Amino acid sequence: MKNLIIFPDFHSTLKEPFHLAQKEFLKYVKTVYTLNKDYILLSLGDFFDKYNPEPKLVSEAIHFLENETECEHIILAGNNTHEVNNLTGQYAIQNLEALERIKCIYEIRRMQIDNLNILLIPAIPDKVWRKQEYKSFQEYLEMKIATEYNDMEFDYVFGHLNITESMFSDFVNIDFINCKKENIICGHIHNKFLGSVLPMSIADTKYTSQIASINTETKAIEKFPIPQFLQYNQVTYPNDCELTETDGQFTYYNYFEVLCEDSKIAEKYYKDKYGKGFCIYKFMNPNKNVINEKEEGRINEQLSNKDYLKLYCQTNTVRASIYKYLDKKLGAN
Numbered sequence: 226m227k228n229l230i231i232f233p234d235f236h237s238t239l240k241e242p243f244h245l246a247q248k249e250f251l252k253y254v255k256t257v258y259t260l261n262k263d264y265i266l267l268s269l270g271d272f273f274d275k276y277n278p279e280p281k282l283v284s285e286a287i288h289f290l291e292n293e294t295e296c297e298h299i300i301l302a303g304n305n306t307h308e309v310n311n312l313t314g315q316y317a318i319q320n321l322e323a324l325e326r327i328k329c330i331y332e333i334r335r336m337q338i339d340n341l342n343i344l345l346i347p348a349i350p351d352k353v354w355r356k357q358e359y360k361s362f363q364e365y366l367e368m369k370i371a372t373e374y375n376d377m378e379f380d381y382v383f384g385h386l387n388i389t390e391s392m393f394s395d396f397v398n399i400d401f402i403n404c405k406k407e408n409i410i411c412g413h414i415h416n417k418f419l420g421s422v423l424p425m426s427i428a429d430t431k432y433t434s435q436i437a438s439i440n441t442e443t444k445a446i447e448k449f450p451i452p453q454f455l456q457y458n459q460v461t462y463p464n465d466c467e468l469t470e471t472d473g474q475f476t477y478y479n480y481f482e483v484l485c486e487d488s489k490i491a492e493k494y495y496k497d498k499y500g501k502g503f504c505i506y507k508f509m510n511p512n513k514n515v516i517n518e519k520e521e522g523r524i525n526e527q528l529s530n531k532d533y534l535k536l537y538c539q540t541n542t543v544r545a546s547i548y549k550y551l552d553k554k555l556g557a558n
């Protein structure tokens with residue numbers, strides 16, 4: 226008998242305060258589970274936050290997996306920029322695949338663990354199914370699963386898929402898979418299923434993230450809430466604040482929205498006072514309602530889509546043909 230422990234999108238990064246809060250999460254996991262040979266850890270994808278994780282981050286991940294656990298690990302490939310370098314086709318989790326107890330999953334596959342018959346569906350880059358001449362990811366999934374598994378019944382399906390909403394363009398319907406609806410558990414959409422290990426944006430803070438544990442003999446599942454090791458808080462300049470809070474056992478990190486009239490003055494004030502540990506995700510001017518987004522990669526609301534695209538292409542690797550195509554699509558404004 227084993228315990229299959231499933232944790233949601235990890236988004237491992239060196240960016241603070243995420244990095245410190247993620248270390249706290251790993252400490253928590255080790256406190257709750259012994260992670261010996263009776264366990265299997267399954268990550269639902271977006272293990273790294275970006276497709277080119279820094280060597281320091283990769284070595285920390287390797288250290289945790291190799292030296293701080295004795296269990297096997299199954300890691301599903303995540304989506305887009307969190308996983309795949311479009312130019313080279315390399316996956317971020319390929320950095321881990323040489324480790325002995327790690328199985329990185331890039332393709333749809335079935336797995337039998339004791340009594341448990343499971344289907345794993347990682348995120349699959351468009352390039353992969355397009356090359357095989359499928360018209361859509363939906364068609365690819367249906368054909369693959371029908372051909373390889375006919376109408377096999379699965380106890381659980383684990384994926385990195387968007388199967389419940391239509392606001393993202395990558396929605397797929399997997400009702401055709403022979404598995405109880407409640408036993409289909411996916412990463413990717415952070416407000417569904419198990420969520421994400423940390424709230425990656427303020428929108429994620431509305432949901433309680435969970436870890437699931439499945440007994441491979443009885444097939445019973447239990448879910449446990451993950452403590453919020455990263456909290457989004459507000460401070461009004463020049464008031465004092467707490468960078469971290471503790472319950473004696475774990476540390477909880479604060480990520481601040483700063484209410485101030487001048488973001489430069491407020492930022493200098495807090496950095497001088499608290500040092501690098503003071504992390505700001507947003508400035509807000511309470512009088513003018515002007516928002517200056519600090520969060521990397523978030524849309525700067527003062528820029529038009531075209532300008533934002535230009536800025537994005539200056540700081541990221543984007544093919545000239547793709548830039549031209551998108552620029553044209555955004556029209557003349």
Ligand SMILES: [Mn+2]
Nearest residue numbers: 234271413421
């Ligand atoms: Mn994610």
